[in-house]
Amino acid sequence: MIWHPVARAWAARAKVCPQSSTIRSPKVSAKFSYAVILDRCTGYARSAVGESAPAMRRRTALVAAQIASALAESLRDLAPIVVVIAGFQLLVLREPIADFASLLMGVGMVALGLTLFVQGLKLGLFPLGEGMAWNLARKGSLFWLLAFAFSLGFGTTVAEPALIAVADEAATAAADGGVIAVSAAARETYALGLRLTVALAVGVALVVGVLRILRGWPIQYLIIGGYAGVVLMTAVAPPEIVGIAYDSGGVTTSTITVPLVTALGVGLASSIEGRNPMVDGFGLIAFASLTPMIFVMGYGMLI
Numbered sequence: 001m002i003w004h005p006v007a008r009a010w011a012a013r014a015k016v017c018p019q020s021s022t023i024r025s026p027k028v029s030a031k032f033s034y035a036v037i038l039d040r041c042t043g044y045a046r047s048a049v050g051e052s053a054p055a056m057r058r059r060t061a062l063v064a065a066q067i068a069s070a071l072a073e074s075l076r077d078l079a080p081i082v083v084v085i086a087g088f089q090l091l092v093l094r095e096p097i098a099d100f101a102s103l104l105m106g107v108g109m110v111a112l113g114l115t116l117f118v119q120g121l122k123l124g125l126f127p128l129g130e131g132m133a134w135n136l137a138r139k140g141s142l143f144w145l146l147a148f149a150f151s152l153g154f155g156t157t158v159a160e161p162a163l164i165a166v167a168d169e170a171a172t173a174a175a176d177g178g179v180i181a182v183s184a185a186a187r188e189t190y191a192l193g194l195r196l197t198v199a200l201a202v203g204v205a206l207v208v209g210v211l212r213i214l215r216g217w218p219i220q221y222l223i224i225g226g227y228a229g230v231v232l233m234t235a236v237a238p239p240e241i242v243g244i245a246y247d248s249g250g251v252t253t254s255t256i257t258v259p260l261v262t263a264l265g266v267g268l269a270s271s272i273e274g275r276n277p278m279v280d281g282f283g284l285i286a287f288a289s290l291t292p293m294i295f296v297m298g299y300g301m302l303i
Contacts, residue, residue, distance in 0.1 A: 070119060074111040082107060121259045129263025130270070137271040142214075146207050149264065153206035153288065156260055157199040162251040167191040167198075170244045179240060180303075193299065198248050201295035205287035206261065212283070213268050213275060219283045226290040233297040241300025249293040253285050261285060 089097055097103060129152075136145045157163060171180070171187035171194070180186045212222060234242055261284045269281035 067115070067119075071111060071115045074114040074118070077114070078107065078111055117255075125259040126263045129260045130267030133264045133267030134271040137268055145214075145268075146210060149206040149210040150203040152203075152260055152264060153257075154199045154203035156257045157202040157252055157288075158195055160252060160254050160256050162254040163195055163198055163248070164191075166244075166247055166251045167194045170194060174240075177240065190303075193303070194244070194248070194296065197295050197299040198252055198292045201291040202252050202257065202288045204295075205291040206264070206284060208291075209265065209284040209287045210268060213265065213280050214272070216275070216280070219286070223283075223286055223290065226287070226294070230290065230293045230297075233294050236301070237297035238300050241297055245293045245296035245300065248296045249289045249291075252292050253289050257288065258285060261288060 086097065089095060132148065133145075136148055139145075168187075168191050171191040174180045174190055175182045175187050180190050208222065211217070212219060233245075237245070262282070265284040266277050266281035269275040269277040269279075272280075275281075
């Protein structure tokens with residue numbers, strides 16, 4: 001019995017990744033089985049129990065090469081940003097770059113962080129989200145599947161750093177504009193209410209998105225209907241909340257939410273017969289961006 005939850009998720013995912021067979025042996029632990037699954041499905045080498053020293057060195061060299069390659073990709077992705085900023089600084093503003101050494105160090109730290117983040121998604125969040133969706137679909141309980149979708153959307157959105165920052169800025173602007181009292185308690189309450197409203201909206205969006213995957217509803221009609229609701233709410237909502245509502249739809253699809261929501265959709269579509277992950281597995285992010293606009297404008301009408 002594989003005790004590790006992610007290992008169980010990958011084992012259940014054998015139809016999607018046929019190479020993810022689990023090595024079973026009295027001398028091989030469940031933790032080693034988990035390592036083998038990750039190795040075969042993602043290509044990341046893992047040290048195995050009882051490996052010879054040369055084999056472990058080869059694996060270590062392979063991991064180092066993969067990390068170096070990922071770091072090079074991150075630097076390549078950051079290069080356009082660096083070129084644009086440096087170009088405007090040197091050619092338009094015609095001023096030297098202040099503290100160039102610190103700037104290089106910062107770029108290196110961003111590249112390293114981006115590399116680790118992307119690898120963490122591949123090894124952790126994507127397999128976990130897909131595995132949970134697969135297992136819940138196999139369980140056959142619509143209630144628990146929808147409860148998981150709502151909880152995932154609500155929990156990841158509340159913890160979204162971008163939403164926290166926007167909510168704090170919105171609370172400060174509301175206090176300065178006389179919408180709420182000029183006090184720390186009022187700003188905190190306003191920001192928390194905004195975050196909870198957006199989180200509730202994303203939870204509802206994922207429930208609708210999961211139902212769409214299960215029932216095979218065409219996504220375009222749901223999106224058109226949703227944006228029709230956004231237009232109607234814009235006409236009746238207070239003007240000072242409209243901009244915040246629109247921005248709330250964007251900040252929800254950020255660092256934490258996107259990987260798990262995408263993994264949920266792809267994993268669920270992969271586990272249901274007759275569903276195409278490319279056609280049915282994507283689209284949850286669109287719902288997660290749409291519903292907060294409606295909910296936040298409603299929030300602005302209530303407060």
